[in-house]
Amino acid sequence: MAQAPRDPVDRIDPFDWIDEEARHRARAGLVRTLRPRGAASELLDLAGNDYLGLTRRPEVARAAADAALRWGAGATGSRLVTGSTRLHAELERELAAFCGFEAALVLSSGYAANLAAVTALAGRGALVVSDAANHASIVDGCRLARAETAVVPHADPDAVHKTLQAHPGRRALVVTDSVFSVDGDAAPLAGIAGACREAGAALLVDDAHGLGVLGDGGRGAPYAAGLAGAPGTVATVTLSKSLGSQGGAVLGPARVVEHLVNTARPFIFDTGLAPAAAAGALASLGVLRREPHLPARARAVATELHRRFTEAGLTAARPDAAVVSVRAPSPEAAVRWAADCRDAGLLVGCFRPPSVPDGVSRLRLTARADLTDRQVAAAAGTVLATAPPG
Ligand code: PMP
DSSP, X not given: OOOOXXXXXXXXXXXXXXXXXXXXXXXXXXXXXXXXXXXXXXXXEESSOOTTSOXXXXXXXXXXXXXXXXXOXXXXXXXXXXXXXXXXXXXXXXXXXXHTOSEEEEESOHHHHHHXXXXXXXXXXXXXXXXXXXXXXXXXXXXXXTOEEEEEOTTOHHHHHHHHHXXXXXXXXXXXXXBOTTTOOBOOHHHHHHHHHHHTOEEEEEOTTTTTTSSGGGOXXXXXXXXXXXXXXXXXXXXXXXXXXXXXXXXXXXXXXXXXXXXXXXXXXXXXXXXXXXXXXXXXHHHHHHOTTHHHHXXXXXXXXXXXXXXXXXXXXXXXXXXXXXXXXXXXXXXXHHHHXXXXXXXXXXEOXXXXXXXXXXXXXXXXXXXXXXXXXXXXXXXXHTOOOO
């Protein structure tokens, strides 16, 4: 019997191109995989961003659990409808007070906070001046804002100055990470803020890696630079690193926060932060106030790791906060190095293209305030023992 002709729709697989891309990735050794971790790993974790070791603190985890039992597992709606509880209001007051800003707005992630801040403060017709090494959420915020974006060389206040001077009278927003997430270096905030003041530009500092690590008692990089609460200065933070929870916030003048509440689409159209996450972050801020030595300990651990690496001949950028980055000779070597560390009981981050430019693949280690000196020495020993030649 003659076969019925196949429906042409059967022959066209609309996702063939995905397989083609996957083959390219595999050939380049750049496949990413999700690896579920255990609840209580035996591995020493220097890959996460729990800089102060607060995510497992009983008072933090319990505050989150109690809030879930009281308010529910989710926020139930947008912050403007049913998603705001008194926990959100309290967290906003406390974050603003702790970091030295007039007001704060809590969102469901640091990613959303950056999208909200950039889109609400820039927009069509504005100029955004963005550091070349800024976090992906800032890059995406610039795209979403549909503003003209001038990407300036990394950590270069003169470039910021020149760019702003080339656009006199233009509404401008300068955006920079405070601590760059891959190399762990700090932005020259004083110089950048000076360029902004001179040109009448607004400054947005993404303090994801500064809160809880830099500034008096962990009040963050803007606070350390004397910029907290300064007119024209706005900061974004995440609740998911030093504060051991989940979520993000924008900090700044009250009128800026009110503007965001009314115009920022990533705030308006997103379900509010889960009450448990708000309660966890609030509890962590309480720990930080009671234990102001924690940030200095995280920084000291980073400095010690860096000392051990560089003395042994590895190329590692001097850490300005809690991130320590070590060069690998190639993307493949970085992947193998991280896997060897894992086999030896140490979890480290591994950065390679497309997360970083070609030729600068590296391991990324995060210092934690709760590590003992013995654990720090063991972690450094593992990295050195598994280091690739060259
Ligand atoms: N900014 C920077 C510099 C970050 O490193 C991150 C997290 N990787 C974010 C923003 C996003 O924060 P969140 O994970 O809370 O979305």
